[in-house]
Amino acid sequence: MIKLDEKEEQKIAEGLKKRDPSAMRTFYNHYAAIFMTVCSRYINDSDDVKDVLQDAFIKIFTKVNSFEYRGSGSLFAWSKQIIVMEALGFLRNKKTVPLVYEEELPEQKDEADLSVQDVPEEKLLQMIQMLPEGYRMVFNLYVLENKSHKEIGEILGIREKSSASQLSRAKTILKQQIDSYRKGVKL
C-alpha cells in the first residue's frame, strides 16, 4: 500500500462525505486489498468475505459523516474498525455452532515463543483461517487488534478468563501448524 499523506487522506475523507465518486474510487483502490486481508483473517469462506467486505464498504460510505479527521491514519483506522466489527457481526449472526465456547478450557502453558518471521504471509493467513471460529476471533482481536482480554470479553460477550484460555488454545494450534510447516517445507 502506498501510504497516503495527511493532505490526501483528508481530501479523500471530505470527498467521501460528499459522496464524490472519484474519492470513493481512490479510497477503494488504496484500502480494499488490505481490508480484504483483514476480513479474511476472520472469515474463511471467500463468498462470505466478499459479502462482508461489500457491506462494510457501504457502511463506511454511508457513515463517513460521523467520522472526524484526527490526523494521519485516522481514516484508515476508523474504516478498518468498521471492517472488523462487520466481520464479527457476520460471524455472530451465522448461527451455526456457538462461536465462542463459554466453558473453562484446561489451563495451557502459554507459548510465549511464536516466531513467525520465516513463515510467508500467505501461509500465515491460511493458518489463521484454519483456526476454529471462536479461537480465530479471539486471536485476531488480541494479537492483531491489540485488544485486552477484558475488552474482548466485552465485545464478544464472554468472560475474560475464557478469552485468555481460547487465545492460548489458538496459539497452541498455530504453533503446531507452524512446526509442521517448517518440517514440510524446510529441508
Add this chain to the structure above:
Amino acid sequence: MKEKWKDEFHNKLDYYETTPPKGLFEDIISHLPPIKKENEVAITPLTAHKKQPRKAIIWTTAFLSAAAVGMLLLVNNAVFKTANETNTKGVLAKNNNKIKSGTDNAATISVIDAYNGNIEAEEYETRNGSNKLTASLKQVYHTIAATLLPKTSSEEIITAQTEKADNSETIIINKEEKEKEETEHKPIAPESEKTEKPIERRKPQWYEGGSTTTTTQHHRSNAPQMGVLIAGMPNASSNSAFGVFSPAGLDNPETEVVFGQNTIVKKANHHQPITLGISVALPLNNKWSVETGVMYSHHSSDLVYEVGSISHTVHQQLNFVGIPLNLNYQLWQRNKTQIYVSGGGSVEKMVYGKQKEKYDGTAGVTTNKVKMKELQWGLSAHIGTSYNLTEGIGLYLEPGVTYHFKNNSELQTIYSDQPFSFQLKAGVRFNLK
C-alpha cells in the same frame, strides 16, 4: 517485550494485501443507499438512547404515584372505620368501594359512595359464593393490581368493578361461614377469641373502639402469617467509557490521536425489575416478627457498546430466585392500621439468564445463555404500613431502600450498576391460625 511475537504478526499481516473479488467496487456503488439516508443511519443509535431518561421518569413517577395511591387508600379506609357505623356487610362493602376507587386511580371516595357500596353488596348477597380462598386471593390480586397498575381504558375499569362486586359478595357469605366454623370447630381456642367472636357479630362497631386493639394485635402478633408480594425498583442506567479499540496496523505515534474517537462507550439501561414472592411471617412477641419466604425476580436490561459510530447491542434477561430474611418491628397501631419498620437481608441466585445480541446494521440476532455462579447478597430497610381488610387478611405497602453487594460476577446487572436503590413492596398477608 514479553509479547514480541505479536509484533511479528503485525509486521507480516497489517499491510498484507490480498486481491479483492472482481466487480466488488461496482457492487458497492450499486448497493449504496441514496444520500438522504445517511443522516438517519448515523442518528439512530443516539435517538434510541435519548428516549431512555424519559422512560425512566415515567416509570419512577408511576411507581411513586402507586405508592401514594396505596397510602391514600389505607388512610381513607381508616377514616371510614371511625366515621361510619355499619354492620359487617357494610364494612365489607366499603372495601369493595375502596377497590373501585383504586381502579379509577383517583383514590378519593365520598361517604355517599360508601353507602352506595353497601346497597350494592346487599344486592349481590343472594348469589352463591364458591371458594373462600379463591375469592380472597382474587380480591387481593385485584386490589394490588388496581393500586399498582394504572388502568387506561374504560372497558378495563368496568370489568374490574364487576369482578370486585362479585368477590366482595362471596367474602360476605364466607365470612359468616368462617365465623361459624371458628366457633364450632375450635373448642380449645383461647378464651379471648371465644368471647370476642359473638360480640363482633352483634356489634361490629366495637371494632372501632379502643379495645379492638387487643383483638387485632392478638391476631397479628400471635398468628403466623403467609403472604404474597410484589416488589419493584426504579430502573437505572449507566454510561461509561471503558477502553479503546486500538487501531492496529498503524505503527506511527500519530495513531494515538485516533484513540479518542475509538473509545468504547458502554451504555446500560436496566428496566424496572419485577419481583414476586411468597412470604411467611412468624411472630416473636407483640411487637417483633421474623419474615422470610421465596422471591422471584425478573430483570431486563439493554446494554449497548459503541465504538465510534458502530454499536453492538445486547438485550439481557436475568431471572433470580432469592430468600429474604427480615425482622419487623411494630411502631404504631390503630384500629386495623399498623405502621412498622422492617430490616434484613436477602440472598439471590441467578437461575436463568440470556443475552440477545445484535450488531449494528446486521439483521440477525444471536441468543446466548449466561451464567452467574456467584450469589447476590443484599440488605434492605423498609417502613411498612399494613391494613387488615378482614380479620385474617391484611394488605401492606413497604417503601424502602436496598443495597446489593458486589458479587464479582462479570455480568452487568442493575444491582452492580446501582447497588443502592429505592424499593417498593406491596402484598397481602393471611393469618394461618
